[in-house]
Amino acid sequence: MNVTPAAGKRLAIRWLEAMGLALTVAALVWWAIVYAQVISNTEFPIARTLPCLLNTSDRCSLAMSLCRNWHFLGIRRYSPELLWAGAFVSCLALVLGNPAWRKKGA
Numbered sequence: 001m002n003v004t005p006a007a008g009k010r011l012a013i014r015w016l017e018a019m020g021l022a023l024t025v026a027a028l029v030w031w032a033i034v035y036a037q038v039i040s041n042t043e044f045p046i047a048r049t050l051p052c053l054l055n056t057s058d059r060c061s062l063a064m065s066l067c068r069n070w071h072f073l074g075i076r077r078y079s080p081e082l083l084w085a086g087a088f089v090s091c092l093a094l095v096l097g098n099p100a101w102r103k104k105g106a
Contacts, residue, residue, distance in 0.1 A: 016093035023086030034078040038067045
């Protein structure tokens with residue numbers, strides 16, 4: 001099997017796109033598992049917990065600590081770094097997949 005350099009680059013970009021999407025979806029599911037339980041136990045409105053998706057503030061830490069029940073799969077904490085990693089990898093795939101950048105690199 002003979003793979004051209006251009007095909008190899010496209011494959012790498014597709015892999016980055018898939019990885020970025022997978023990381024982002026995993027972070028969203030992780031957040032939903034933790035904060036669905038937090039919302040049901042503390043009656044915080046979802047609007048107050050959405051910022052916790054991007055950043056762990058004192059309010060987010062307090063909300064997670066007030067939730068005394070065990071979470072689905074035993075998950076007790078959420079960390080936004082996974083979402084940021086997914087966003088970074090997705091942006092990298094977008095930049096590397098831009099036709100103007102491909103022409104400069106070719």
